[in-house]
Amino acid sequence: MRKLQFHPCGNFNETYERELTIFETDFxxxxxxxxxxxxxxxxxxxxxxxxxYIINIIGIYAIAAIGLNLLIGYTGQIxxxxxxxxxxxxxxxxxxxxxxxCPFLIAVPAAGLITALVxxxxxxxxxxxxxLYLCIATLAGQFIIEYVLVQWESLTEGAEGISIPTxxxxxxxxxxxxxxxxxxxxxxxxxxxxAVNLIRTRYGRAFIAIxxxxxxxxxxxxxxxxxxxxxxxxxxFYAGFAGALFAYYMISITPEPFNLWLSIEYIAMIxxxxxxxxxxxxxxxxxxxxxxxILSHITEYLMNISPSMSGAITIAPLREFVFGxxxxxFIIFEPKGLAEVWRIVRSSFRLWPFSY
Amino acid sequence: MENNLLxxxxxxxxxxxxVIQILKAVSLDVKKGKIxxxxxxxxxxxxxxxxxxxxLLKPENGKVTEGTINYEGHNIQNSAxxxxxxxxxxxxxxxxQPFKYLTVEENLRVGTATRWGKPYKKDLELVYHYFAPLVAxxxxxxxxxxxxxxxxxxxxxxxxxxxRLLLLDEPSLGLAPLLVKEIFEIIKRVNQEQATTLMLxxxxxxxxxxxxxxxxxxxxxxxxxxxxxxxxxxxxDVKEFYLGVAATxxxxxxKDVKSYKRRKRWL
Amino acid sequence: MEFFFQILINGLSLGFLxxxxxxxxVMIFKSSSVLNFAHGELMAIGAFLFLVLxxxxxxxxxxxxxxxxAGSFSLGFIIERFFLRPLIGEALIEVIMLTVGLAIMxxxxxxxxxxxxxxxxxxxxxxxxTLHWGAVEVPGVxxxxxxxxxxxxxxxxxxxxYSSQGIYMRSVADNQPAAMALGVHVRRVFAIxxxxxALVCAMSGIVIGIINGINVHEVSAIGLKVFPVVILxxxxxxxxxxxxxxxxxxxxxxxxxxxxxxLREVVPYIVLIMILMVKPYGLFGLVEIERV
Numbered sequence: 001m002r003k004l005q006f007h008p009c010g011n012f013n014e015t016y017e018r019e020l021t022i023f024e025t026d027f028x029x030x031x032x033x034x035x036x037x038x039x040x041x042x043x044x045x046x047x048x049x050x051x052x053y054i055i056n057i058i059g060i061y062a063i064a065a066i067g068l069n070l071l072i073g074y075t076g077q078i079x080x081x082x083x084x085x086x087x088x089x090x091x092x093x094x095x096x097x098x099x100x101x102c103p104f105l106i107a108v109p110a111a112g113l114i115t116a117l118v119x120x121x122x123x124x125x126x127x128x129x130x131x132l133y134l135c136i137a138t139l140a141g142q143f144i145i146e147y148v149l150v151q152w153e154s155l156t157e158g159a160e161g162i163s164i165p166t167x168x169x170x171x172x173x174x175x176x177x178x179x180x181x182x183x184x185x186x187x188x189x190x191x192x193x194x195a196v197n198l199i200r201t202r203y204g205r206a207f208i209a210i211x212x213x214x215x216x217x218x219x220x221x222x223x224x225x226x227x228x229x230x231x232x233x234x235x236x237f238y239a240g241f242a243g244a245l246f247a248y249y250m251i252s253i254t255p256e257p258f259n260l261w262l263s264i265e266y267i268a269m270i271x272x273x274x275x276x277x278x279x280x281x282x283x284x285x286x287x288x289x290x291x292x293x294i295l296s297h298i299t300e301y302l303m304n305i306s307p308s309m310s311g312a313i314t315i316a317p318l319r320e321f322v323f324g325x326x327x328x329x330f331i332i333f334e335p336k337g338l339a340e341v342w343r344i345v346r347s348s349f350r351l352w353p354f355s356y
Numbered sequence: 357m358e359n360n361l362l363x364x365x366x367x368x369x370x371x372x373x374x375v376i377q378i379l380k381a382v383s384l385d386v387k388k389g390k391i392x393x394x395x396x397x398x399x400x401x402x403x404x405x406x407x408x409x410x411x412l413l414k415p416e417n418g419k420v421t422e423g424t425i426n427y428e429g430h431n432i433q434n435s436a437x438x439x440x441x442x443x444x445x446x447x448x449x450x451x452x453q454p455f456k457y458l459t460v461e462e463n464l465r466v467g468t469a470t471r472w473g474k475p476y477k478k479d480l481e482l483v484y485h486y487f488a489p490l491v492a493x494x495x496x497x498x499x500x501x502x503x504x505x506x507x508x509x510x511x512x513x514x515x516x517x518x519x520r521l522l523l524l525d526e527p528s529l530g531l532a533p534l535l536v537k538e539i540f541e542i543i544k545r546v547n548q549e550q551a552t553t554l555m556l557x558x559x560x561x562x563x564x565x566x567x568x569x570x571x572x573x574x575x576x577x578x579x580x581x582x583x584x585x586x587x588x589x590x591x592x593d594v595k596e597f598y599l600g601v602a603a604t605x606x607x608x609x610x611k612d613v614k615s616y617k618r619r620k621r622w623l
Numbered sequence: 624m625e626f627f628f629q630i631l632i633n634g635l636s637l638g639f640l641x642x643x644x645x646x647x648x649v650m651i652f653k654s655s656s657v658l659n660f661a662h663g664e665l666m667a668i669g670a671f672l673f674l675v676l677x678x679x680x681x682x683x684x685x686x687x688x689x690x691x692x693a694g695s696f697s698l699g700f701i702i703e704r705f706f707l708r709p710l711i712g713e714a715l716i717e718v719i720m721l722t723v724g725l726a727i728m729x730x731x732x733x734x735x736x737x738x739x740x741x742x743x744x745x746x747x748x749x750x751x752x753t754l755h756w757g758a759v760e761v762p763g764v765x766x767x768x769x770x771x772x773x774x775x776x777x778x779x780x781x782x783x784x785y786s787s788q789g790i791y792m793r794s795v796a797d798n799q800p801a802a803m804a805l806g807v808h809v810r811r812v813f814a815i816x817x818x819x820x821a822l823v824c825a826m827s828g829i830v831i832g833i834i835n836g837i838n839v840h841e842v843s844a845i846g847l848k849v850f851p852v853v854i855l856x857x858x859x860x861x862x863x864x865x866x867x868x869x870x871x872x873x874x875x876x877x878x879x880x881x882x883x884x885x886l887r888e889v890v891p892y893i894v895l896i897m898i899l900m901v902k903p904y905g906l907f908g909l910v911e912i913e914r915v
Contacts, residue, residue, distance in 0.1 A: 078716050125896060128903040131715060132658050136854045137899055139847075140892035147889040260847075264723055271720050317734030324728030331721045332709050412804055441806025453801035455794045465787060466794040470806035472787055510801075517806060 036189065044181050052177050056249060058289045059184040060242050065269045065281040066195050067238020072267070073276035074199065075231035076211030077126055078135040082266045084145035085236040087258025089115040089243025091149060094162040094253055104167035104174065108187075108244040115240020116233040118145075123232025127225045130214075142260055149255035161254035164247055180249055187245065191238060195278050198234070207231055211276075265292075272330045274339030283338035291326060295319040362388045362521055362553050363409065363445075368423035368433065370401075370408050372416065378404045380577045381423070386521065386555055391547050393556040393564040393585065395594075396574035402557040403450055405574070406523045409555075410447035411437035427521070441470045444520035448513075450557075451529060452506040456499035460490055463498050463509055467516025476516065483512035486542050504535045511539075515546065521553045522546075528560045536560065540567050565589045629760075630880040631873070636765035638872020640830060643772045644845060645852045645864040646779065647823035653796045653859050654816035657707065658715075660722040662824060663846015664729035667839055669695045669825020670832040671733060674742055691829065692822050699821025703814045711813075726843065733839045743836040764834045775826065779861065792816060796859070851891040857904055870894075 068082045092111035096102040122141035167174040206227045209217035273284020363386040370379040386392045394402045407413045420433040468476045487508035528536040544567045558564035571588040573581035676687035754761040783789040794802040795812045856863025871891045879887035
């Protein structure tokens with residue numbers, strides 16, 4: 001067996017391939033394998049139904065958050081419509097499953113592709129718009145999609161929503177949370193792997209070049225508009241894929257959850273996690289989902305203490321207040337996000353007890 | 357002697373972004389009512405010196421790490437620009453930075469920011485007196501003015517602040533020779549009539565030394581030569597490098613130049 | 624035909640309301656290039672402050688109005704000082720998210736204090752303001768909005784065009800380093816523009832409150848409507864904001880009146896995308912000169 005590699009003291013990469021490796025040391029690879037083992041073999045069996053539900057939701061949201069980070073964090077195109085794309089994916093899967101009776105294995109990727117197409121349509125303004133203007137154009141996209149989901153009743157059943165039959169893969173019933181956990185996290189692992197590798201390809205590098213300076217990128221021969229569109233497409237594919245999983249997991253969907261608030265939550269996830277960091281997207285998702293669960297527990301608890309109905313109504317908004325405050329504090333005090341915190345913690349462990 | 361010193365830079369070092377050191381132990385004096393010119397090639401640190409005086413280093417993530425800048429008893433190193441300008445130091449930045457979407461007169465009025473609320477009509481008249489071509493352009497947008505008009509505009513804008521020390525960064529940049537001459541004449545007149553002390557950063561060493569009283573030559577973030585302007589103009593090294601006149605008239609080989617430069621750096 | 628005129632009048636007054644709301648937004652953007660997502664919430668805060676002072680504390684209307692304006696002015700100042708200032712120089716998305724965070728926080732706080740119901744002001748506008756024009760009726764509130772709006776627009780136009788402080792503010796928007804070199808107190812300009820913007824927000828919040836009653840959700844939705852308005856007019860143009868507001872207002876009421884009420888809410892955004900595709904900087908926005 002060859003020797004395990006340790007972390008070098010500085011940047012001593014001698015080849016380009018070396019620079020591009022994902023795991024700098026074999027320990028990194030090892031810990032990832034341990035992590036995967038824990039995730040798949042331990043977690044589903046030690047958690048109760050409720051915790052498992054939360055973990056499943058985190059998995060679904062994390063896929064969409066990674067997609068959004070590819071768009072905002074790597075390509076630098078701000079989108080306020082990610083929640084709507086998530087909804088498009090959910091509806092595409094639901095409609096495919098009910099109206100075309102597609103099997104699960106086809107409906108989910110197909111929903112991703114349909115969303116990618118929709119994402120490209122709403123990415124079209126990026127040809128001419130930049131920064132703030134693009135950001136508002138995607139906001140408009142959010143509202144338009146919301147409107148279509150509610151109003152196109154012949155297809156989406158309007159505000160009543162669609163119920164989806166339980167999914168099966170190769171005859172296995174996916175109605176169980178524990179079974180669905182595997183579906184979600186296998187998808188999650190594959191999508192993460194794709195995203196990490198995408199960044200290392202010429203496409204990923206082109207995205208980063210566009211983010212850092214699109215005019216210079218164009219000057220270097222990167223056709224920026226196709227790449228921006230591609231980025232929109234990939235990001236909405238992730239959103240749509242996650243949305244489809246969400247639809248199957250939730251069994252019935254209405255247009256309501258896919259509003260601006262969801263888009264904002266997604267942006268909050270990747271900002272708190274760390275822009276331009278794939279693990280950051282996951283951290284951010286864990287943080288936001290856990291935070292909102294904890295907050296709703298606290299408000300529920302407070303509601304039970306104060307018996308009067310009026311008290312219960314007035315306490316609930318405190319959840320939003322704390323949520324907003326958390327976003328603000330994070331941006332002011334840790335603008336690089338949880339990914340940076342993680343890096344610092346890790347390196348201080350690694351370097352302990354000599355901090356330099 | 358001491359009390360006619362307006363500004364005294366004492367051994368300052370300037371570092372950008374905590375890593376890039378631009379100025380290394382620069383010291384210079386500016387006497388009241390004089391014109392001091394600062395010469396040197398690109399990247400020598402002239403602009404940085406001016407910015408360290410006017411407090412404009414901060415937006416560029418620069419810092420005076422050592423030494424002091426003394427202006428009439430105030431230590432102004434690393435002070436915010438709004439404090440420094442209120443003490444009467446105004447910098448005219450390199451490359452004519454007008455407010456493009458403001459009219460000429462509005463541009464001039466921004467110059468009154470250091471003494472907000474006080475009357476400014478007299479100063480306007482004064483500026484129009486020095487820079488007559490501006491009168492005709494009063495109400496047009498600064499973005500549509502020519503280079504010469506813009507140079508006058510930014511200098512006039514600085515004059516509106518009634519500066520006691522005016523820092524001019526390359527006023528001749530990209531202007532026709534005749535215009536350069538005119539601008540320098542105005543600078544000289546302002547200096548004499550308004551008793552404004554001037555510090556002048558220039559590539560056009562000949563012009564600068566003709567109107568200046570004292571000169572400093574910078575290289576690689578250090579001051580390598582200083583002296584009265586009329587001595588500097590006669591100095592063989594200055595003549596060769598900045599005025600374009602070979603000292604002996606003989607053709608210098610590249611090797612000679614290099615050895616000279618190497619020697620100079622040890623100063 | 625009467626129907627048409629009634630809709631026209633409604634559209635114009637709605638548009639004027641949007642324009643007024645957009646003013647504060649443009650102010651912040653013009654001086655500090657911050658896209659303020661907490662705009663609707665600032666309006667709601669102003670409206671609620673006025674409600675508290677005028678009904679709960681029973682102050683005379685004019686005094687309540689003045690205190691509201693002063694209070695919002697200070698609020699804007701505080702927001703800039705404690706939340707925006709640490710972020711000067713940070714990436715666009717972080718500043719945007721910060722204002723989003725502010726919006727969520729304020730909204731939660733207001734829901735906590737006032738609940739989600741509709742509150743309304745006591746009747747205080749004189750009846751004489753209501754205009755009758757054949758069968759078409761212009762409610763007094765709209766007339767009052769129009770008058771107050773015109774006064775404010777005039778004041779702002781004057782402030783930016785002629786007052787020294789206004790010129791300093793424009794100079795900062797134009798070329799920040801140059802303004803700094805001339806001794807313009809850039810941070811103070813940011814703070815003042817936030818303060819004035821909050822004041823304008825409070826004004827428009829009060830007007831909305833008079834017309835529709837105040838409800839946190841509704842007012843913050845109007846805050847989002849400001850985006851199509853200002854983008855349409857160009858983010859940095861006050862005149863554009865007014866025209867943008869009128870266009871959006873008319874579009875909404877006419878779609879609502881003649882096509883469908885559901886479409887009414889999205890039509891501004893559809894038009895927005897179409898216009899942006901043709902004119903990427905809005906109808907009156909300054910084209911940014913970009914160089915590598």
